[in-house]
Amino acid sequence: MTVNMPIMTNIRRQQGAVRTLIVDDSVVVRTVIERILNNEPAYSVVHKSNSAELALGYLADHAVDLVLLDIELPGQSGLAALPAILKAQADVKVAILSGKCEEGSAAAVEALALGASDIVSKPGSGSFGYQFSQGLIDRLNRLFDQRVMAVLSTAPVVPPVARPALQPLACLGIGASTGGIHALGQLFEGLSAPMGVPLLLTQHLPASFTVYFAQQLMRMTSLRVKVAETGDILLPDTIYVAPGDANLQVRRGLHGRVMVQLNPERTPAGNLPGVDPMFASMAEVYGAGAAGVVLTGMGRDGTVGARDIVAAGGWIVAQDEASSVVWGMPGSVAGAGLTCALMEPHQMMDFVARRGRVGA
Template identity: 75%
Template sequence: MTAILPMMTSPDSDRRNVRTLVVDDSVVVRTVIERILNADPGFTVLHKTNSAENALAYLADHVVDLILLDIELPGQSGLAALPQILQVNPDAKVVILSGKCEEGSSAAVEALALGASDILSKPGSGSFGEQFPQALIERLSRLFGDRPVTPPLARAVAPPVTSPAVAPLACIGIGASTGGIHALSQLFEGLAAPLGVPILLTQHLPASFTIYFAQQLSRMTSLRVKVAETGDLLMPDTVYVAPGDAHIQLRRSLHGRVVILLNPERTAAGNLPGVDPMFSSMAEIYGAGVAGIVLTGMGRDGTLGARDIVTAGGWIVAQDEASSVVWGMPGSVAGAGLTCAIMEPLAIMNFVARRGKVAA
């Protein structure tokens, strides 16, 4: 029996009409996705095609806001074509919609590292029920919910704090969510030389992603990368990745060494892992020696912890809006007046190195 697709209404009537390209080798899937998106006032499918080559040809002459891309395509795979697609239409958000790129798989993490904004598992062509259309619209709406039809008023962003660092750099904390894996690849690309301090990293990902994410991250940097475990002794030039089911927090051992203590309790906002508990714990242990970096992501996770870092004498750098997939998390700390700089990821580590040396 064929499922009836319900009419969708957007919760945000001001959201602009998102111009969409659907790339899938199944005519059934392309038709169903078109019906789902065109039933919502926030989306319009401009074009559908069955191959990456046809998609690239279309994008050479047309601009879209969203590309729903399958992985398994005739000819060039969606994963292989992803860098070219983003090069041709760099402002578009690419969402991988595939039954062969499940959340937690190595292909999913690779797609996110290459610049995909999100990953969605696609049901089989005969199993589109009532839940999938609603889930698809809600997931995509979160990517475009802050994009109004009319040009926005200037966003209120407090001027960056320009005072110099007051203590030598002792530890770096990084928080990221949607679009974060691609931003992290640029961040570590900008690291010219090891900084001699431990790096704590919280990327919002399910627990099933953790191992593949750490493996992908180790290919982005010469630094040692490991998934954080309770009892880990913090070592310089090592990246400690929060597992998907716990926050990274810190404590001092009886001998005064700093070790990791994982906390599996969700934050009040529901985040797990969360940037706020990691930042707050870093501030408590390292005080003015902390540098926090907030990258692209939805929501406000990191703002409360960033305030603790600044109160302790540390400092915060945020990713700029232009390079962010979603300027929620970095925009929140910027709007709260907690940043000493706002810049693209490629420039952040050089800034951190220079500012850290000034204090030393």
């Protein structure tokens, strides 16, 4: 006999985050989706259930903003339970999550007619990759657009710690996402003279946009711009751009020369390219000579790698909240107490150049 027991979660909630209930009879699906949402500061999984009946019991006593509901459930189906779920809490949004409820299908149309907010196709077993993860978050962000923006714009701020630079700047890494292209234009406008070090750049963009993005960068700056390739020897005053299908990392080769090493593996948060692996490899290769710039962007990519840079003796500058389109990435780094300064992009290169000479 199978007993449908609720699976509880004890995730620390972020104030204002979208409180989410996952209802699916597969423990794998529940775990994967919880992991995806827990990587997003705008969402908090408050409960998981494997049946509609247990989900309704939870909704009777707890406030929830979002229900991710599977169609096929033991006992009462998700579709049959949908009206009761919507009645249980007037403002709740329900996103149907099912492998047999494609957009445009009869079941999908019925679910939407009953009041579901969206339909998300669930992939087959073992296929929960980046495409599904990003697609799910994109769909949910559209349902809670203003809420998500508000959460990402109110990350706690730890005052920057102005520790002295320990070594001269040897390599500068730049990470950006939403709103990043405009911020990069301002960043490079503030570059008044060559810095004498290589620059590594990871901007969250699909692979098909990489060449066009590099061409845009060439119009923004007099520095040489190159889409990074494995084996490239890092040269000063050259911007190496992460391709859209690989992380831009560095390693020290023969005779101490530092070269590019592309890595196609997605980060645990699903980013590709990711700022975290770029920063982490810089910390390993350059130590206290590494520095990072974190610009506007959704999510927290860059925080783990920034911690590696700071631990190695390097330093981090982040974009301030007022000038950011989304203060997710820079706000996360600031909230972790990893920054030595918060400022607008056009101020950054002058600051980096001056600080980079301190250790000389």
